[in-house]
Amino acid sequence: MTVGREEPLRKTSVVKGFAFFLLLAGLAVLSFAAKVYLKDGRVLEGEILSFDAYNVTIKVPTMDAITIARSNILKIDPPLDEKKPIAAPAQAGIPAEPQRTVPPRQKRGFTFGFSLSGGMSSVNGGDLNSIIRDTNTHYADLNDYNGSKLYAIDFNEMKSFMNFKGEFFVRFGRHLGIGMGLEFLTKKGAGMVKYSFQDSIRSNYSTDYDISWRDYKYTIPNTLNLTVIPITLNVYGFLPLNSALEFFGFAGFGYYLGTLKNDISGATGAFKLGYDYYLNNGSPDYPWYYTEDMTTYNLSTRATCNTLGFQVGAGGQFKLALRITVFGQIFYRNANFDNWIGDLREDLTTNYKYGMTYTPGTGPTTGTDKTSNSVTKGKAWYYDLYDNDLKQMYYGNWSLYETGPSEDATMKNVRRLAININGIAFQIGVRIGFGRI
16 A cells, blocks of 8 residues: 555656756746847747847747848847857848948948930920911911912921930939030921912904913922030939839039021022914914023021020939949920021022024023122021011011111011920930949
8 A cells, every 4th residue: 555655646746847847948948038020020039049240040949040131120139249249150041141341231432424315305496486387377378368279388397306415423322413414406397388370361463362471480498407405414313212223303404505507408480471472373473572580599597596594304213234224204494595696698590581582593682690609697586577468467587687677567576586495305315334433
């Protein structure tokens, strides 16, 4: 009986001792446990095996040791003794950041580089497009006045320009930069005016009759070319979204160099007038009278004007490689030109012949009138010009004058020619960086 009672007591003591040992072991483990709070909201609890300036390795129950980048950790409780880092090789789990010799949050220095871009610009045009509209309207009114399509015209307004730009930039850290650029905008507008008119009148008499006839034709090819070269200075602000994508805005001013050319090369006009005489039986009844003028006209106008303007816009860019970034931007531009100065050159040549045509061995009188290299230097003026056929109708025009023209019954609203390139522009391009300076 004694032996039987001692055996259960001995088993009970062993169980209690083993439980006490597990309790002590658990307390020992808990005494070395730490909580690691991650920025993504997770909390890891376990023993800190090692840590340094960049990584922390923790042993979590039921998992392998995990090495966590310090940049992903919000806080550690209790805090680590940073004066005594524990070194250990990285284990499997969350990838550790590579060892670096400089802190990851160091301040960036200046970076520099250049960009190349191109696109389209919409422009208002000012007086330039107003004159083109009035020219089209003028010839349409003449057709209505004559009751027939004597005039054909195909002038188009200058509503959009090609633009190309190169810019040198310097960037200060992540959010600020400046850029100095050279841009090229150009637009060529070509138009053609054609006029054609023929008629004849027969007059009958007792023994004969005559036919008087007219044939008028002229062609005026006209080319307008506006070129603007802006020299710009912009201040940029950047908003990085991640390591590759960012938005930016910019504003600045520019010095705009403008050149306006107007060429009428090879304009031709033909005027023919004749009287043909016949007997009533249809036989020619001499003399016949004939006159003809053949005119060639050339005009070349070149004027320049420089002005200050401004631009403001925004865009986005994406880094394709370490030094290569592609971007797109849209911006508003304002630049007004109202002090055009230049020269106008013209020459006029008329070949003519006239006289009776029946004398055998002789022909009509021939000759040539020529005005060559007439040059006018002055400023460009806008004015509304009166058309004598279309009563009370004025149409916009422009030309160069040494002194401004005076207003009278045929000319009004005289002022300096004003052209602008105000409007929205869009560009796409590539930036190439070269590193810190």
